[in-house]
């Protein structure tokens with residue numbers, strides 16, 4: 001039977017990476033909101049053009065439009081493959097809307113999956129990030145250093161940059177804000193007995209994948 005998941009989790013908890021790995025392995029569709037927006041923009045659908053206009057003018061995409069665009073996407077994919085939603089729903093209104101949308105397609109959510117890591121590890125993962133100033137290739141102080149110290153693997157540049165908002169205080173604030181935003185969603189899925197939680201602190205990408213496979217498949 002086809003499975004339909006939504007992956008929830010703060011920055012750097014690894015939900016995008018895990019969604020990608022599992023979709024590849026199980027032939028499911030990975031539906032991240034970012035990618036859905038980009039696809040709609042590239043295909044110049046009417047909704048895509050509205051999103052493009054908003055983003056280019058520095059506005060956030062409102063709930064109602066996000067819901068419309070998710071609906072449009074689901075109408076155009078092979079639902080038998082199953083999917084993992086990544087980054088949607090983000091608000092309780094989107095949760096209710098998602099229920100309605102799924103009902104229109106005669107399917108329902110299999111599970112909502114919450115992946116978390118400790119605040120300390122989030123800070124370690126994020127604050128170590130830097131990238132090549134020239135080509136944008138990503139690195140990490142601990143996990144992914146250039147092969148030759150101080151030289152970009154991809155383009156040979158010797159200049160690197162760090163994002164200003166990748167510092168511990170800002171990360172802590174973002175985490176708090178994220179959890180206060182998604183708490184109603186977590187409560188809702190818990191109540192519906194759909195929530196699966198995975199604490200991924202200290203686990204490698206592969207270990208997290210194995211645990212998720214045990215829980216979901």
Ligand SMILES: [Zn+2]
Nearest residue numbers: 132135152155
């Ligand atoms: Zn480079």
